[in-house]
Amino acid sequence: MARVFGSSIKRREDPSLITGAGQYTDDLKLPNMAYAAIVRSPHAHARIRSIDTSKATALDGVTAVFTGEDIKKSGTPGVVPVGWLLPDMKIPPHPVLASETVRYVGDAVAVVLAEDRYRAQDAVDLVEVDYDPLAVVTNPAKTVEEGAPQLHAEAANNIAFDWELGDKTKTDEAFPKAAHVLKVNIRNNRLIPQAIEPRAALASYDDSKGQLTVWMTSQNPHIHRLLMSLASLGLPEHKIRVIAPEVGGGFGSKIHHYPDEVIACWCSMQLHRPVKWTATRTEANLTDTHGRDHVTEAEMALDENGRILGLRVKTYANMGAYLSTFGPLVPTYLHGTLLSGEYDIPAIYCNVIGTFTNTTPVDTVRGAGRPEATFIIERLMDLAAEELGLDPVEIRRRNFISPDAFPYQTQVALQYDSGNYGPALDRALEMVNYKNLRAEQERRRGEGGKLLGVGLSTYIEACGLAPSAVVGSLGAQAGQWESGEVRVHPTGTVTVYTGSSAHGQGHHTTFAQIVADRLGIDADNVEVIHGDTDQVPFGWGTYGSRSAAVGGSAIAVSADKVIEKGRQIAAHLLEASEEDVVFEEGKFFVRGAPDKSQTLNDIALQAHLAHNLPPGVEPGLSATSFYDPANFTFPFGTHIAVLEVDPETGEVKLLRYVAVDDVGNVINPMIVDGQIHGGIAHGIAQALWEEAIYDGNGQLLTGELLDYAVPKPHMLVSFELDRTVTPCPHNPLGVKGVGETGTIASPAAVVNAVVDALKSYGIKHLDMPLTPEKIWRAIHQSGRS
Amino acid sequence: MTHISVEVNGKTYERDVDPRLLLVHFLREELELTGTNIGCETSLCGACTIHMDGKTVKSCTQLAVQADGSSITTIEGLSTDGKLHPLQEAFWEKHGLQCGYCTPGMIMAACGLLEDNPDPSEQQIRHGLKGNLCRCTGYHNIVKAVQYAAELMRAGNPEGGK
Amino acid sequence: MYPARFEYYRANTLQEAIHLLQQHSGAKLLAGGHSLIPIMKLRLAQPPVLIDIGRISELSGVMKTDGRLRIGSLTTHAMLAASEAVKKHCPILAEAAGQIADPAVRNKGTIGGNLAHADPGSDLPAVTLALDGVIHITGRDGDRQVNASDFFLDLLTTDLKPEEVLTAVELPALEERTGSCYLKFEHPASGYAVCGAAAIVALGGDESCERAGLCFNGVTATPYRASAVTEALAGQNLEDATIDQAVTEHLSIDDPMGDTYASGPYRVELAKVYSKRALKTARDRARS
Incomplete structure (x- = not known):
């Protein structure tokens, strides 16, 4: 029988989604529901002189209009907290409705409740807010300069934190003795996550029970319940139920605890009726946390043979107007720790200054910190290759951590548990036919016309953040374990409860595969439940490519516990000692005597009947685990972009994209490939098209899909994938994360390819996104056009 | 209020509607056909794509009153007699969806595409679906799904194929 | 929303x-x-x-009479792109209409709405201008006609009065040995033209250029006609170098639009590159 683990079975999520039966938050309706619409600041920085809600309140069909003052009067805390603390970090309060000062365009100042969405918007237009505009700053580096407008009394010079990692002295010493020093200034472009489903919440407060139920677009319902209770609403945790129904993509944006969902809950508590809030795309783009937005200066020291001696990085990371839930984590422990890449670097020092600006708060977007780090190191590798006259492949090989060096301790805290980087690189080169490409490139250079570019990214990722004690010591106000319960029913079918909460990743399918594989039963006999705090044990949710490695492992451990209990019962029934009973393909039997066996079904029934259990064994057959991993997992691989540049216009045309990833063991290859496709597309988009741009007044100029280019099908190509398999040594499944590899690897591959195409113009670096005009200008300014 | 009569998925509905009501809200709120989704407000994402009198249309850029007298098919009406439409089958088979939010619109758009061109090239598929955004799949498997659906449809309907 | x-x-x-x-x-x-x-x-x-006015059937459809096409204002982009008459007699209009936005938008968007809205990034204004189209308008006092060259007044502003209806666009059917090309640099997000070059080339018996038209969308607030270029091409044998030279020497646009995606000077550069390419394609089509 083919193993179900490792096979591309079709997704059980799909039948409802392809027929329109899937229920997303905005699809839900409750009797007597009111619609909330939020009044937002049109100013990036202003003091609120007054808010006049009288006209809005008087409008027919409007139930109520509330401001921050009303929340204060209600005695509800009404703030959203930050979930990651760094040493000496400044944490200004973040009220869900601003009543004194607004600090970014989109900051919420009032909420309208009406009988329908249209009426609610009419009332929003009638709320009169008198603002006193203040000076604005949007750039993460300029905000610390003298004379910059100050956002928060708590944070002098707009600095939230000044963080460092690595050995500064050792790193500084590496530079003077180096044969080559490369330097690059990078502006890592600000991204808007753009899940196609905008955020939404439907809150229903039951006075008689003091119980709040909220359906919301969440990647992690338990985190939302915890923060709603602890920080925002003051309701006891056991009186809050958070449900994530179908969630239409997250990409990091639906991890966080935002004001808007709190406002919907608070309004339901005030009005004693259900309240629904759904963001429009405009609102989503103004208020979903943005990503990246780093200003970085990076230097690499190399010896005469191209061996790296040291790496020094200074980054100003934009935190936006307030600290978002995990905002401080992203540019620090998700960024600085990745700077060693796949390379043996003897000295690294990283300094990150997190700053406040009059922009939307910045937090995780698919990849989160790791794409920024990978971009730095992979750009520097290409610059070094150019400087030393080496092929980009060769300089990478010279610096790869040797396969026998694992576990490998980097200079930036992480210990890579496993890896073998050469084979993935070899395979990718073979797939693109690298030698031929280089020859073709030379030929074209001679001919004029479109320029061919080939770009590599040999990347590493760290995902499945762990273990909890370590992340706690680094500032997490959260654990990073995951829960998983395997409940075997009397008939032998199984329900799995996981704290992981999918929004497109296919947990219903892959988690069933894990359990079916371990228990030797048909996957159709396994149901997976997630996304409801009243149904599943506490868990930390789905983000950071952690679901399979952490959530999946929790389930695997529970399945193993079920087997162990089954073995006890089977031994009793088979009148054998436990040590002699083996479990294979769903059957317990005495070693060497498979003819006389007890199936898992038999055992499940006996466990529940409890008529004949061994002494001391409780009835029932279920197990719950809280799996806390020993380490991160470290996927790696090689991505190669092949593209052409039109030197007359600067237009880039992607020709091929090859990715060889090592994500450890693979549960469902079809789903894993799908994750990689999506990540690659997202990363290519960062490299070529996507950018949130603010003007000097803090207005978001690319706030609509009219200006912000989420890639369309004709802008991309079919991707060519392969993998190597280096199982993760420390989790029971041998799996690593896969959700973010694409966004981590691909920006550098694409930019390296464009810069490679432009080599004859002497162009060393261009900041993303590589718009045609940017390329055209660089060509013209090179003096060689 | 304006009186309209619209046939949706084979059933006729008579309603008095506020003229400003968008067709997508009429479908989702009045008729509770929530398979048609909303992802943007600038007619770019295509999550709301439906068929109106046989043509693909973005239902967020139509007023319900404009649909008076028309015949509409939404994702809920695509399968017949409990049998999935070949495109639904193909999206499932080829993993053409992840979060599923863009999927109803994507399938409806692909359906229009295959009606116009039963044997499209990869480039024709990519251009034919440029009005529908997907953030999950990178379109890789969507293209595969549409190619596979085209095969299924040609096999099932040799007259209609080329 | x-x-x-x-x-x-x-x-x-x-x-x-x-x-x-x-x-x-x-x-x-x-x-x-x-x-x-x-x-x-x-x-x-x-x-x-x-x-x-979406149901006024008299405003929809394509009619060919006396060497001219009369296109009702409610004719959709999809109808334009698929119309055999348009493809035969004004292929550049079908080519441009087929590049507007996406199929679903083309099924509903109309030529009348497109021209009346006069978005600088729209695809049809420059094509209409390059074809020397005539806009038919009906108001209280009856019908009037406006040449495309007089119709587009400013950004999002036309000669159409608030109480008037744009009823049709009349275009000359392109003759034998006339080639045309609409070449578009598309905004990656909006799909509008950052620069759309509409080129028409009519060849005489001796293969020289009898007449040429060249207009742009997206570069200036109203569609821009590059008369100096086409005048320079008239009577010339249209070798690549001739076209390149005419564009290089005679295309100068003083007041280009710019935004965060593409600045004015860059749009002018695009207009140069795209007009060379569009003129060459139009020439090749005229020859074949």
């Missing part, structure tokens, strides 16, 4: 539409809705009254 309130009237005939326009000041016409409804959803437009 939610338009403001308005009164809604449906006109079943052109006369009814004219009548309703007189009755309701500030009224806007609703045809395909693909220019108007998006800005109403963002509440950038809040017309008190909408007059739905």
Whole structure:
């Protein structure tokens, strides 16, 4: 029988989604529901002189209009907290409705409740807010300069934190003795996550029970319940139920605890009726946390043979107007720790200054910190290759951590548990036919016309953040374990409860595969439940490519516990000692005597009947685990972009994209490939098209899909994938994360390819996104056009 | 209020509607056909794509009153007699969806595409679906799904194929 | 996402539409809705009254008479792209219409709405101008005709009066040995033209250029006609170098538009590159 683990079975999520039966938050309706619409600041920085809600309140069909003052009067805390603390970090309060000062365009100042969405918007237009505009700053580096407008009394010079990692002295010493020093200034472009489903919440407060139920677009319902209770609403945790129904993509944006969902809950508590809030795309783009937005200066020291001696990085990371839930984590422990890449670097020092600006708060977007780090190191590798006259492949090989060096301790805290980087690189080169490409490139250079570019990214990722004690010591106000319960029913079918909460990743399918594989039963006999705090044990949710490695492992451990209990019962029934009973393909039997066996079904029934259990064994057959991993997992691989540049216009045309990833063991290859496709597309988009741009007044100029280019099908190509398999040594499944590899690897591959195409113009670096005009200008300014 | 009569998925509905009501809200709120989704407000994402009198249309850029007298098919009406439409089958088979939010619109758009061109090239598929955004799949498997659906449809309907 | 309130009237005939326009000041016409409804959803437009002309059948369709095409204002982009008459007689119009936005938008958006809205990034204005189209307009006092060259007055502003209806566009059928090409640099997000070059080349018996047209969308506030270039090409044998030289020497655009994606100078550069390419394709098509 083919193993179900490792096979591309079709997704059980799909039948409802392809027929329109899937229920997303905005699809839900409750009797007597009111619609909330939020009044937002049109100013990036202003003091609120007054808010006049009288006209809005008087409008027919409007139930109520509330401001921050009303929340204060209600005695509800009404703030959203930050979930990651760094040493000496400044944490200004973040009220869900601003009543004194607004600090970014989109900051919420009032909420309208009406009988329908249209009426609610009419009332929003009638709320009169008198603002006193203040000076604005949007750039993460300029905000610390003298004379910059100050956002928060708590944070002098707009600095939230000044963080460092690595050995500064050792790193500084590496530079003077180096044969080559490369330097690059990078502006890592600000991204808007753009899940196609905008955020939404439907809150229903039951006075008689003091119980709040909220359906919301969440990647992690338990985190939302915890923060709603602890920080925002003051309701006891056991009186809050958070449900994530179908969630239409997250990409990091639906991890966080935002004001808007709190406002919907608070309004339901005030009005004693259900309240629904759904963001429009405009609102989503103004208020979903943005990503990246780093200003970085990076230097690499190399010896005469191209061996790296040291790496020094200074980054100003934009935190936006307030600290978002995990905002401080992203540019620090998700960024600085990745700077060693796949390379043996003897000295690294990283300094990150997190700053406040009059922009939307910045937090995780698919990849989160790791794409920024990978971009730095992979750009520097290409610059070094150019400087030393080496092929980009060769300089990478010279610096790869040797396969026998694992576990490998980097200079930036992480210990890579496993890896073998050469084979993935070899395979990718073979797939693109690298030698031929280089020859073709030379030929074209001679001919004029479109320029061919080939770009590599040999990347590493760290995902499945762990273990909890370590992340706690680094500032997490959260654990990073995951829960998983395997409940075997009397008939032998199984329900799995996981704290992981999918929004497109296919947990219903892959988690069933894990359990079916371990228990030797048909996957159709396994149901997976997630996304409801009243149904599943506490868990930390789905983000950071952690679901399979952490959530999946929790389930695997529970399945193993079920087997162990089954073995006890089977031994009793088979009148054998436990040590002699083996479990294979769903059957317990005495070693060497498979003819006389007890199936898992038999055992499940006996466990529940409890008529004949061994002494001391409780009835029932279920197990719950809280799996806390020993380490991160470290996927790696090689991505190669092949593209052409039109030197007359600067237009880039992607020709091929090859990715060889090592994500450890693979549960469902079809789903894993799908994750990689999506990540690659997202990363290519960062490299070529996507950018949130603010003007000097803090207005978001690319706030609509009219200006912000989420890639369309004709802008991309079919991707060519392969993998190597280096199982993760420390989790029971041998799996690593896969959700973010694409966004981590691909920006550098694409930019390296464009810069490679432009080599004859002497162009060393261009900041993303590589718009045609940017390329055209660089060509013209090179003096060689 | 304006009186309209619209046939949706084979059933006729008579309603008095506020003229400003968008067709997508009429479908989702009045008729509770929530398979048609909303992802943007600038007619770019295509999550709301439906068929109106046989043509693909973005239902967020139509007023319900404009649909008076028309015949509409939404994702809920695509399968017949409990049998999935070949495109639904193909999206499932080829993993053409992840979060599923863009999927109803994507399938409806692909359906229009295959009606116009039963044997499209990869480039024709990519251009034919440029009005529908997907953030999950990178379109890789969507293209595969549409190619596979085209095969299924040609096999099932040799007259209609080329 | 939610338009403001308005009164809604449906006109079943052109006369009814004219009548309703007189009755309701500030009224806007609703045809395909693909220019108007998006800005109403963002509440950038809040017309008190909408007059739905979408069902006036006399305003829809393509007619060929006396060497000219008369295209009803309600003709959709999809109809233009698929029309055999348009493909045969004004292929550049079909080529441009087929590049507007996406298939679903093309199924509803109309040529009349597109021209009346006069978005600088729209694809049809420069094509209409390059073809020396004539805009047919009906108002209270009857019909009038405006040359495309006089129709586009400024950004989002045309010669169409608030109480008038754009009823048709009349275009000359291109003759034998005339080639055309619409070449578009598309905005990656909006799909609008950052630069759309509409080129028409008519060859004489001796293969020299008898007449040429070259206009751009996206570069200036109103569609731009590069007369100096086409004048320089007249009578010339259209070798690549001749076209390159004419464009290089004679295309100068003083007041280009710019935004965060593409600055004015860059758009002018695009206009140069795209006009060379479009003229060459038009020439090749004229020759074949």
